[in-house]
Structures are given as structure tokens and as C-alpha cells.
Amino acid sequence: MYRIILLLLLGNIVSSISIVAQHDYPKALNLSTYFLGAQRSGDNNSWIHEASHTEDGSALSPQVDLTGGWHDCGDHIKFSFTNNWAATMYLLGYHFFPSGFLDNYSSAFSAPPSNGIPDILDEVKIQTDFIIKSFNNGNVVQQVGSGDYDHSGSFAEPATQSTLPTNKGGDPRPIYINSNCVNIIGGAASALALMYMNYSDYDQTYANECLASAKEFYALGKQKSGSCGSVDCSSGGNPCYNLSSTSSDDEMAMAAACLYESTGEISYRTDAENYFNSNLWDGQVHYYGGMDLIAAAVLYRTTADIKYLDFLKKHFTFHSKAQYNAMGFYNYQYSSGWGNLQYTGNEAFIASLIHSLDGRINSTYYDFAKSNTDFILGSHDELGNIPANYSFLIGYDELGGGYPLRPHHKAAFGSTKTDWSLFTLESNSPGSVAYAFELKGAVVGGPDDSGNYTDKIDVFQNSEVCTYYNAGFTGALAYINMIENNLIAQVKELSGQPELVQNGRFMTIKQGGQMQVVDAVGKLVIDQKVNKNQTINLSDLKVDVYFVKLNGLSHATRIVIK
Known part of the structure; x- marks a missing residue:
């Protein structure tokens, strides 16, 4: 992913375009x-x-x-x-x-x-x-x-x-x-x-x-x-x-x-x-x-x-x-x-x-x-x-610095031999044996105590x-x-939970039925019949966490009174 920056200075009519790599x-x-x-x-x-x-x-x-x-x-x-x-x-x-x-x-x-x-x-x-x-x-x-x-x-x-x-x-x-x-x-x-x-x-x-x-x-x-x-x-x-x-x-x-x-x-x-x-x-x-x-x-x-x-x-x-x-x-x-x-x-x-x-x-x-x-x-x-901009996430190279190619991973290496011969060959001469798969998405162990990274199959402290x-x-x-990316979180209610909207000390409950509100220690503080989309005044409740139940179901929706 890249960001294009355009600079235009009027007068001397000096312009430049630079492309800056960004993370995706x-x-x-x-x-x-x-x-x-x-x-x-x-x-x-x-x-x-x-x-x-x-x-x-x-x-x-x-x-x-x-x-x-x-x-x-x-x-x-x-x-x-x-x-x-x-x-x-x-x-x-x-x-x-x-x-x-x-x-x-x-x-x-x-x-x-x-x-x-x-x-x-x-x-x-x-x-x-x-x-x-x-x-x-x-x-x-x-x-x-x-x-x-x-x-x-x-x-x-x-x-x-x-x-x-x-x-x-x-x-x-x-x-x-x-x-x-x-x-x-x-x-x-x-x-x-x-x-x-x-x-x-x-x-x-x-x-x-x-x-x-x-x-x-x-x-x-x-x-x-x-x-x-x-x-x-x-x-x-x-x-x-x-x-x-x-x-x-x-x-x-x-x-x-x-x-x-x-x-x-x-x-x-x-x-x-x-x-x-x-x-x-x-x-x-x-x-x-x-x-x-x-x-x-x-x-x-x-x-x-x-x-x-x-x-x-x-x-x-x-x-x-x-x-x-x-x-x-x-x-x-x-x-x-x-x-x-x-x-x-x-x-x-x-x-x-x-x-x-x-x-x-x-x-x-x-x-x-x-x-x-x-x-x-x-x-x-x-x-x-x-190198600068070296990614430790295999398959990710948005900044152009490269990423690991030789992780310590049996399935990615893909040897069907029943001994250590190919592993030994690759250990002694990195790159001599082609991996069967690129292990896309793996985060490798990373740099050692000296700030170095060794991209070798046998240096598992770094490459596993x-x-x-x-x-x-x-x-x-x-x-x-x-x-x-400004992705607004969607609040997902469990099946059977009351659907409600809380606005300070007021709560609008979307379903109708018998509503019960219990406090954090299980004490019943409200028990009343409500209609669909009815707004409930919670001003009498002290600052605490409460759970709203409907029609005797065990699932509850949590609300916080501040």
C-alpha cells in the first residue's frame, strides 16, 4: 500500500511527487x-x-x-x-x-x-x-x-x-x-x-x-x-x-x-x-x-x-x-x-x-x-x-525490505524423506533445498540478543x-x-439477550416482556413488565454494573451506571 504525496510551491512552480510506502x-x-x-x-x-x-x-x-x-x-x-x-x-x-x-x-x-x-x-x-x-x-x-x-x-x-x-x-x-x-x-x-x-x-x-x-x-x-x-x-x-x-x-x-x-x-x-x-x-x-x-x-x-x-x-x-x-x-x-x-x-x-x-x-x-x-x-x-524495513511476517513485504524464507517448520519444508538428509543439506547450505510451501502469515521468532536475525532452518531460536x-x-x-480504517464495532448480543440502547441513566429496550435487572451481586433491583421500545429511567440506581434479563431467560445484557 502506498500513499502519494504531491507538493506544489507556487511562485517558482516547483512540484514533486513522492510515493511513501504504508502498511496494509x-x-x-x-x-x-x-x-x-x-x-x-x-x-x-x-x-x-x-x-x-x-x-x-x-x-x-x-x-x-x-x-x-x-x-x-x-x-x-x-x-x-x-x-x-x-x-x-x-x-x-x-x-x-x-x-x-x-x-x-x-x-x-x-x-x-x-x-x-x-x-x-x-x-x-x-x-x-x-x-x-x-x-x-x-x-x-x-x-x-x-x-x-x-x-x-x-x-x-x-x-x-x-x-x-x-x-x-x-x-x-x-x-x-x-x-x-x-x-x-x-x-x-x-x-x-x-x-x-x-x-x-x-x-x-x-x-x-x-x-x-x-x-x-x-x-x-x-x-x-x-x-x-x-x-x-x-x-x-x-x-x-x-x-x-x-x-x-x-x-x-x-x-x-x-x-x-x-x-x-x-x-x-x-x-x-x-x-x-x-x-x-x-x-x-x-x-x-x-x-x-x-x-x-x-x-x-x-x-x-x-x-x-x-x-x-x-x-x-x-x-x-x-x-x-x-x-x-x-x-x-x-x-x-x-x-x-x-x-x-x-x-x-x-x-x-x-x-x-x-x-x-x-x-x-x-x-x-x-x-x-x-x-x-x-x-x-x-x-x-x-536490513531496514525487513518484515518478520512471512509473505508481507509492503515496505520492500524482504521477509524470512527459511523458517524452522516441517510442513513448509515438505520433506517426504524419512531421515535428516535434506534438513542437513539445507542447514549446511541455506537455499540449497527448495521449500515445498511458503509459510505465509507466520511470525518468526525474531532477532537475537545481539540484534541479529539468522534466516536458517536450524537456527530455531530465530526462525521457528x-x-x-x-x-x-x-x-x-x-x-x-x-x-x-475507522471500522465501527458492532455490538453482538447473544441469542436470548435483551436488545437495548443505553443513554446515560436511560435505557430503551427493544423487546417487550417481563424485565428484571439484577446488580453485580445478584440482587434484584427492578422487576417490571415493559413494552417494545419502551424507555426506562434508571436514575434511582447507584453507580455499579447491572445485568438486564427478559422473560426469565438466563442470558443477560450488561449495563454500567456511571
Whole structure:
């Protein structure tokens, strides 16, 4: 996308035309969403590979269908911990900024024509389908596939790997079940509750299934204790992938907050406030190991309690100054030399949430979100060995600086050999082996601690991609797309919710019937019959959050009296 600037100075009749490259946010958002189609496992019409690992779950007794879901990163393991977090992040982005998202294609092969469902929901449904299946007789699936087998067996693409022996990542893969992974349980409930709210406009039956499953997961989480990461670490496997979590309260707080917004049931709000940890270290970057910050965003949205917004702002203050300036020559949010751009995108998303929740009155938050998102898209000078305007989003080159060509990703590499020969050849001589696919839309790990980027298949610290690397970045992109292109948010009511328009302390309700208004602790404050399009005076209500119900239905519409 380009902006044409015309300068005309009268008198000396001096004129000039310059063409300034600009970012194309819809294009970037389409790419970032499209990437998820490459992460599909099973027989799910992925645009990058044939059906693969179609026997997941067959090794259990009795057998359980655990096919589908997402591959975690450039390999083919399915970690519930990271994938549930990623699904929650994508769905939260849509929940807050729906008008910023796109509908360019259908679910099958992530290809046109559009199907009337936002593309991000088509993609994340692949994972929520798996989450629903992963609840197994009071236990949950912690991991599908062995890291040792998957990583050491070969660098073959998914369909080929499926045909190999089990100890080389082939079918049937080992399934790891655990009853005490409360962080995974809470993450599952969070994603499903959000999918319920997001999908109700498109398929109420599926949305209801998600809500029922979210409640089931949440009830189990309340009975259990403990948190889990990746199996390979706890079992002493080599190598150790160290996907760890120190707590599960944050995931349970997020789950309860989402269920409170989904149902209006006060018990979920009480739980969310009890689970919420207001003492999180400000310097903790937002990543797959935590949901404290996004739980605060949902709680502020549903309760209007300023302490949750202050919590978010305090985090932002740390990361926009101390962390940001610690590596100031990068001129972007920096946290780690391994996969850092995931944190850059995540912090941009948190800043977007704050800017939105704060009424868009302080541009500092938006400027931070946009500048960090733009950095990933190539808005930077020369850095280390990185050319100016180099984009870290594969397939995006609006500024003309190029983008990565050799990511660490088995499916994109596309080898059908059952050994490491082609990987070794490409590692020793980058560019010598043609990739089967360009991995469009993937955000790579990014620069290392020295400010350099190595576009090599074996330098996975820089070049690997993951479902969760794109998660915060995609939400921030949607928000920026919404703001920059003046896309007015459409408020979508859940089926059965009262449709109303609030104007200060007056509320016009569109349907007729018996209306009830309850306060934030569930106390009934108004119970009266209303006519269609009747305006109700709410002047007697004190400042607080309330929920409006109609005709005894459980779904409620939230209003805030200020």
C-alpha cells in the first residue's frame, strides 16, 4: 500500500511527487490468520499438508478420538498448555475487537469464497473442537505425541511422519493424560467460554456445546490442584522443552471471568475475584504461562472495577519504560533472544486492550501497540545484520525490505524423506533445498540478543514459528485495523439477550416482556413488565454494573451506571 504525496510551491512552480510506502493492515491480518491453517493436525483440510496423525487416541484403552487440533510450532506435537492459551488469546482479540477481523475465506483449506463466518473463528474452531474431545472421564489430555520421538525421528512433513514407526513420531502416537493440570483445564474453559460468546451468532448449537463443555472443565478445575507443562521435562526426556507454569490460579481466574460474562451467574464473578492475583510482578512479560493480564481485562469489562484497569496500566508502565529501554537500540518491546517477537506482539495486544478499555483517551497505549506491531511488519532502520524495513511476517513485504524464507517448520519444508538428509543439506547450505510451501502469515521468532536475525532452518531460536507466536500480534493487528480504517464495532448480543440502547441513566429496550435487572451481586433491583421500545429511567440506581434479563431467560445484557 502506498500513499502519494504531491507538493506544489507556487511562485517558482516547483512540484514533486513522492510515493511513501504504508502498511496494509488488512493484508497483514489476513496473512496472520491464514497461518493457522498450516498448523492444523488430523484430517482438517490444511492448506499445507494432507491428512496426518489420524490415529491420535487409538493407543488408549478404550480408544478415544483425539485427532485434530493444532501442531504447537514447527514440529507436530500437540501441547494443550500452549494451544489452549493461544486459542484463548485469538478468541479474546475477536471478542474485544470483532469489527477489526476479516471474512475472506471458508474453513476448507482456508480458501475463498467467504462463508459468512470470520476467518479467525474458522481457524480457532479447529482447536476448540479438539479441546471438547480432550476431556476424558475426569481427566484431560496434557500432550499428544512425544517430543523425543517427534524431534529426533526425522524432519518429515506431517503425512509422511504419520507413516513412520511410533518411536520416530508415527502413528499411533503416545497420549499423555493427567487429572491435575489445572492450568490446562482453566485454559480450556476460557477458550470454550469465549467461543460460546463469539460463535453464538453463527451456530447456536455449537456455541451451546462449547459453553456446556466450558462449565464441565471449570467444575473439574475447582476440584483439582496443580499445574502442568510439557511431559518431556517432567519425565526426564531429552531434549527438555520446558513448557512450564508456576500457577493455575490465573487460568482459573480467566475461566471464571469468561463464564461470568457468558452467563451472568454471580458465583463465577466471586470465583474470578478470589482466583485473581493482583500481586503479579510488573516485569512478568505476557506469555503462554500466564492469564493474569487478560483476566484483568475481562474483569474490568464486566465489573467496571477500576483496580483491574489500574493493574493493566501498572504492567504497561513497566514494559513501556524499563523493558523497552533496556534494549533501546532495537526500538521495540524486547524480552528474550529466543522467540522474542511473540512477546512483542503480546505486549502490543495488552496495550490495545488498555487503550480500548480506557475509552481511547490516552494515545500512549495506542502508540505503543502500533509501533511494536509496525516493527514486526518492517518499520525499522537497519539493525545488526537485519536490513531496514525487513518484515518478520512471512509473505508481507509492503515496505520492500524482504521477509524470512527459511523458517524452522516441517510442513513448509515438505520433506517426504524419512531421515535428516535434506534438513542437513539445507542447514549446511541455506537455499540449497527448495521449500515445498511458503509459510505465509507466520511470525518468526525474531532477532537475537545481539540484534541479529539468522534466516536458517536450524537456527530455531530465530526462525521457528508457533501458534502462540502469532496470538497477541493478531489481536493487536485487528485493533489497529479497526482504528486506522475507522471500522465501527458492532455490538453482538447473544441469542436470548435483551436488545437495548443505553443513554446515560436511560435505557430503551427493544423487546417487550417481563424485565428484571439484577446488580453485580445478584440482587434484584427492578422487576417490571415493559413494552417494545419502551424507555426506562434508571436514575434511582447507584453507580455499579447491572445485568438486564427478559422473560426469565438466563442470558443477560450488561449495563454500567456511571
